[in-house]
Amino acid sequence: MTDQAQDREHDVVVLGATGFVGRLTAAYLGTAAPEGTRIALGGRSREKLERTRAELGGRAADWPLVVADSLSDADMDRVAASTRVVATTVGPYAQYGLPLVRACAQHGTHYADLTGEVLFIRDAIDLHHEAARASGARxxxxxxxxxVPSDLGVHALHVHATRHGLGGLTDTTYVVKAAKGGVSGGTVASLRGQLDIAKADRTKRRIMVDPYGLSPDREAEPSDLGDERDPQGVVRDDALGGFLAPFFMGVINTRVVRRSNALLGYAYGRRLRYRELMLGGGLPLGPVKAGAIAGGLTxxxxxxxxxxxxKLLDAVLPDPxxxxxxxxxxxxxxxxxxxxxxxxxxxxxxxIRAPGDPGYKATAVMLGEAALSLALDGDALPPAAGVLTPATAMGTALTDRLRAAGHxxxxxxA
Incomplete structure (x- = not known):
């Protein structure tokens, strides 16, 4: 934690606490945060914040409220200056997120969010990475x-390989073997926004499809993309269980893992090749299931x-x-x-295994523990600042926290 962030009113502000995932995150912190952790609930409406605090009850009944508008620079400066960490669920982030990123970068305040928006992250890097490095903000x-599972999973493999002298990582594949959960309205809204931006701006579209679109130095990355392109259609790999389909979150996750490798000075290895897939299974139904997943995503x-x-999809897909x-x-x-x-x-x-709906209960645990790690883990965190990734900002400290939380x-x- 930077010197300027040591003496703050709060340890963690949960911004967007009246929203669905924000409330879940606050509820998790109400049971998981160590006694004495100073947590505040933030949002635009005092009335809604008061109602959320009353519904949470327990330890949260005494938490202070921070009324702030995410589009107000003055409000975001006030929030960032008041706390050691902001955990924000206010999205779509391309629409609402940059004022808070700027404020945290300038005030040396750590920041954690749930974005899956490549273009928003690229903007945050380009606009605020250097200011965050200078202030010590993560x-x-x-x-x-x-x-988190993608980034920490590859990081855990790297730590194990390094500890046992096995060399760097080469071909690496993330396979979703099974999952059960609902579709997030916030994720759908973010996807809509990203597609609209890419449709209107050819440069943004190129960034979205570039496997190294979040690299700190694009010129240092391969120009021949080869196997690093996002998988299209069904893949057969008997060593991985048979027939597989592209994982719909791979478009963001793969770029985060590659950014981690680059920020770590390519510690995972220059020969790292990374992809993400969903398991359909073996014959006879595996190719049918994988084809249905791939077709549904397209x-x-x-x-x-x-x-x-x-218009038809908007009528059936969940809202934020x-x-x-x-x-x-x-x-x-x-x-x-x-x-x-x-x-x-x-x-x-x-x-990697975890209980709870991936996009809701399990995500609230991940964001909550990330906020606590940034606020409380101090010297156990890697010596890094700037626009980072879970692996480069917290690494094993966050992995250990998640293990203790049941992940x-x-x-x-193999």
């Missing part, structure tokens, strides 16, 4: 289901890109602020294996 995007993107079909019932959130889960081969030929896998990150020989 600006950490993608602190939910995208992209249909969603195309449907949201065209005005007539977008909506989410599944408590029972559905509790019954959700995810199971992911991240496979790699090291440069000496050793095959490893990181098994599994287990590296073993």
């Amino acid at each position: 600006i950490v995007h993608t602190c939910g289901f995208d992209s 249909a969603l993107v195309v449907g949201l890109s065209l005005p007539p079909t977008r 602020g909506e989410g599944p019932s408590e029972q559905d959130r509790e019954n959700g889960f995810f199971a992911i294996d991240v496979h790699t081969t090291t440069s000496d030929g050793t095959r490893l896998v990181c098994a 599994a990150y287990e590296v073993r020989a």
Whole structure:
């Protein structure tokens, strides 16, 4: 924590606390934060904040309220100056996020969000990375289901390979073996916004499709993209379980993992090749299931890109602020294996497991623990500042916190 952030009124401000995921994150912090952690609830409406605080009850009943508008520079400066960490769920981030990123970067305040928006992160890097480095702020995007399991899973493989002298990581594949959960209205809104921006701006569109679009130095990355292009259609890989489809969050997750590698001076290895897939399974139904997943993803993107079909999809897809019932959130889960081969030929896998709906309950745990790590872990955090990733900002400290919270990150020989 920077010197200027040591003496602050709050340890963590949850901004967007009256929204669906913001409220879940606040509720998690109400039970998981160590006694004495100074937490505040932030949002635009005092009335809604008061109602949320009353509904949370317990320890949250005494939490202070911070009324602020995310589009007001003055309000964001006031929030950033009041706290050591801001955890924000206010999206779409391209629309609402940059004033807070700027304020945190200038005030040396750590920041965590749930964005999966490549273009927003690129803007944050270009506009505020150097200011955050100078102030000591850690600006950490993608602190939910995208992209914590991806980023920490690959980081855990790197730590294990380094500890055992196995060399760098080469071909690495993240495989979603099973998952159960609802579709996030916020994720859908972010996708709509990204598609609209890319449609209107050819330069932005190139950034979105560039596998190295979040690199700190694009010229240092390969110009021949080869296998690093986003997977299209069904993939057959018997070593990974049969037939697989592209994972819809891979478009953001893969770029975050590559940014981590670059920010770490390519510690994972210059030969890292990374992709993300969903398991369909073996014969006879595997190719049918994988084809349905791949076709559904293509249909969603195309449907949201065209005005007539977008209207139809908008009628059935959830709106921001909506989410599944408590029972559905509790019954959700995810199971992911991240496979790699090291440069000496050793095959490893990181098994990642967590209870709860991935985009809601599990994400609230991830964002909550990221905020606590940034606020409380001090010297256990990597010596880094700027616009970072979960792995480069918190690394093993966050992995250990998530393990203690019931998430599994287990590296073993494949």
